[in-house]
Amino acid sequence: MMNHGFGMGTGWSLIVFAIVLPTLFLLAGLLIAQLQRAPHTSEPAVSDADRILADRFARGEIDSEDYEYRLRTLHDVRR
Incomplete structure (x- = not known):
């Protein structure tokens, strides 16, 4: 029996902590950076x-x- 009947053991937690969470943090950071670069005014620019x-x-x-x-x-x- 694998890990005495406790499923995948630490396999899934390693995937989550090593791949999924850093990817989510990276995407959140990129989204925040993009939103800060976007223009904040809705008025058309005056030439x-x-x-x-x-x-x-x-x-x-x-x-x-x-x-x-x-x-x-x-x-x-x-x-």
């Missing part, structure tokens, strides 16, 4: 052109009608 146009509007160089027209034109070109 440099949008920012320059908004700055010109804020300084009063262009009026609201001109700003909206140029912004629409800028976004239409991107599509």
Whole structure:
């Protein structure tokens, strides 16, 4: 009888502690690292052109009608 009737003995525990648990810890670490690298914002990124146009509007160089027209034109070109 194998190990006096106690099943596989230490065989399964060695597999769990030597292979399965370290693999789970490694995968958990990789997942945490990937989540930390992911962007945390759900807002779309503002391009440099949008920012320059908004700055010109804020300084009063262009009026609201001109700003909206140029912004629409800028976004239409991107599509």
